[in-house]
Amino acid sequence: MTVMTYGDNIGSSMLKTLEHDPVFRSIAYFSMEIAIRPEIPTYSGGLGVLAGDILKSAADLGVPMAGITLLYRKGYFIQHIDEGGNQQEQPVEWKPEEFLTLLPNEVTVSLEGRPVKVRTWVYDQVGQSGYPLPIYFLDTDFEGNSPADRNLTWHLYGGDQRYRLCQELILGVGGLRMLRDLGYRNIKTFHLNEGHAGFLTLELMREQGYESYEKIRDKVIFTTHTPVPAGHDHFSYELIDRVMDPIFVHHIKRMMGPEGVSMTELGLKYSRYVNGVSVKHAEVSRNMFGNAHVDAVTNGVHSTTWTCPGFAKLFDRDIPGWRNDPSRLIQALQLSDEEVWKAHQAAKMKLLARVLEETGQELDADVFTIGFARRAAAYKRADLIFSDVKKLLDVCSGQVQFIFAGKAHPNDEPGKALIRRIHSMAKEIGTALPIVFMENYDMSLGAVLTAGVDLWLNNPRRPREASGTSGMKCTHNGVMNFSVLDGWWIEGWVEDVTGWSIGPEPSEAELVDYDEMQDALDLYAKLEDKILPTYYHQRDKWVSMMKHTIALNASFFNTHRVVKEYCEKAYGTVFRGL
Numbered sequence: 001m002t003v004m005t006y007g008d009n010i011g012s013s014m015l016k017t018l019e020h021d022p023v024f025r026s027i028a029y030f031s032m033e034i035a036i037r038p039e040i041p042t043y044s045g046g047l048g049v050l051a052g053d054i055l056k057s058a059a060d061l062g063v064p065m066a067g068i069t070l071l072y073r074k075g076y077f078i079q080h081i082d083e084g085g086n087q088q089e090q091p092v093e094w095k096p097e098e099f100l101t102l103l104p105n106e107v108t109v110s111l112e113g114r115p116v117k118v119r120t121w122v123y124d125q126v127g128q129s130g131y132p133l134p135i136y137f138l139d140t141d142f143e144g145n146s147p148a149d150r151n152l153t154w155h156l157y158g159g160d161q162r163y164r165l166c167q168e169l170i171l172g173v174g175g176l177r178m179l180r181d182l183g184y185r186n187i188k189t190f191h192l193n194e195g196h197a198g199f200l201t202l203e204l205m206r207e208q209g210y211e212s213y214e215k216i217r218d219k220v221i222f223t224t225h226t227p228v229p230a231g232h233d234h235f236s237y238e239l240i241d242r243v244m245d246p247i248f249v250h251h252i253k254r255m256m257g258p259e260g261v262s263m264t265e266l267g268l269k270y271s272r273y274v275n276g277v278s279v280k281h282a283e284v285s286r287n288m289f290g291n292a293h294v295d296a297v298t299n300g301v302h303s304t305t306w307t308c309p310g311f312a313k314l315f316d317r318d319i320p321g322w323r324n325d326p327s328r329l330i331q332a333l334q335l336s337d338e339e340v341w342k343a344h345q346a347a348k349m350k351l352l353a354r355v356l357e358e359t360g361q362e363l364d365a366d367v368f369t370i371g372f373a374r375r376a377a378a379y380k381r382a383d384l385i386f387s388d389v390k391k392l393l394d395v396c397s398g399q400v401q402f403i404f405a406g407k408a409h410p411n412d413e414p415g416k417a418l419i420r421r422i423h424s425m426a427k428e429i430g431t432a433l434p435i436v437f438m439e440n441y442d443m444s445l446g447a448v449l450t451a452g453v454d455l456w457l458n459n460p461r462r463p464r465e466a467s468g469t470s471g472m473k474c475t476h477n478g479v480m481n482f483s484v485l486d487g488w489w490i491e492g493w494v495e496d497v498t499g500w501s502i503g504p505e506p507s508e509a510e511l512v513d514y515d516e517m518q519d520a521l522d523l524y525a526k527l528e529d530k531i532l533p534t535y536y537h538q539r540d541k542w543v544s545m546m547k548h549t550i551a552l553n554a555s556f557f558n559t560h561r562v563v564k565e566y567c568e569k570a571y572g573t574v575f576r577g578l
Helices: 010-019 046-061 147-153 161-181 200-207 215-219 237-243 246-255 263-269 279-289 309-318 326-334 337-359 389-396 413-429 443-452 470-475 516-537 539-554 559-571
Strands: 027-031 065-070 078-081 087-090 101-111 114-126 132-139 189-193 220-223 273-276 294-296 368-373 400-405 435-438 455-458 480-484 499-502
Touching (some): 027 161, 046 065, 046 114, 046 132, 046 189, 046 559, 065 161, 101 161, 114 147, 114 161, 132 161, 189 200, 189 559, 200 215, 200 220, 200 246, 220 263, 220 559, 237 246, 263 279, 273 279, 273 559, 279 294, 309 326, 309 337, 326 559, 337 435, 337 443, 368 443, 389 413, 389 516, 400 443, 413 435, 455 470, 470 480, 480 539, 516 539
Parallel strands (some): 027 065, 065 132, 273 294, 368 400, 368 455, 455 480, 480 499
Antiparallel strands (some): 078 087, 101 114, 114 132
16 A cells, blocks of 8 residues: 655645745845845846845745846956056856756747747745745847847846836836746735836736726835936836837826836836835935835845854854844844954955955955945045045054955946046055955955955945945944945944944935035044054954944844835735744
């Protein structure tokens, strides 16, 4: 007689089966870029890394969600800095089949009057308890599409406005059609991570027979990320007439104003819930868009991903359960000073070894090391530290070394000029003040940098920093922030406890430029009077601050808390938990 075995727990077996069934997924998370791991180069920076971290936490917490993005066979770009400090860009080469699974499903999207085929690859992000969260990567590069259509999913943020419009139609319209083809019939919430996927509203309209523009609002939520006007996609009706399906054109013109389509306005207008990514950013967005209903869900990072091995081992031993519940990191005040310093020094040695390997420059482990790594954009002011070189040398010579990293967008000449300035300063004053620029800032380098430096520098023009998640990664490794009071730092800052501020406290005249030299002078003064004396002469206080930045900041600025907030405020869903 044959005996059927159902395993130790039939209920658990059934649960595992149901967890893979699209019918039981109620949330779809759309993002133009998603960063899961360095080997899958479908991201450029903060937006993609945040998306990946949110999906990782959703998997850890058992939230019934799926992620949707584009494949980008050529990635963003590989960065090389030549002898003159000029950024050179080269396409990324990677093989999706080594990391993703190709599915047989295929849908079409109408572009310029012709059907473009879209297929998808999937990556299962498995959470701490084994819960699988699928992430779908849409792809047009296969037989049956024209050469021009095949390359539509090659480049992240590449090409012209037409290329961008086609990509956003593939993401929004093609993404929703693909989800339906995969069996996702019960999605209650479509989460737009920025406005790039906003055209899914048109597909939702089509599904309901264009009955009511208002109905789609009940299904969509929208997160805006940038307070910089240039960061919001806008498409003219001349271009839309040329590219989009005529029926969609008719309805998008009725849905939006006469000046073309702002993807941010589309998200604002047709979402039941809208949020900025810090308390300050929500305030700036309300003023910027004249929308009083922009809420705040301050960003975080995925704690397990961004905690370096030394601190992870220490937390595993002394703060059990922190991986599943990062709020427990508030217990970091109880950690041994000696063990905290030991974990940090191990991370610092790993960073300096990588610097030596990649640049040939040997930095000193006993010298205070400041890190500045983010997108090379003018408003982030990577060169603020060089405002007064004589003063900088007076304060820092022999006591400080700098590590910079960051990519400028290929079309961003001011951003490229910043990189040249850093390169030039390294040559000019590098003997007295070592300055290193590391190429190809990505997840891998970001993890080593945010764990291994002694201080994280952040000095954008206020109020243009929506959040600034790199500094949150630092907090998980006991690295203090030295930052302008903007974005998340307004919420995380406790002077001389979790780090230090730069410049004046926020005022009501937020969009009025202020004296940038004031920021530079404050930066030099705090380095000279507070930061360097504490590091070199008050080690006990420094380590106490390291523990406080973990306890007060890492325990809150994590994506487990972010996902729980979305569930409560926007998704209206419960999750399995752990």
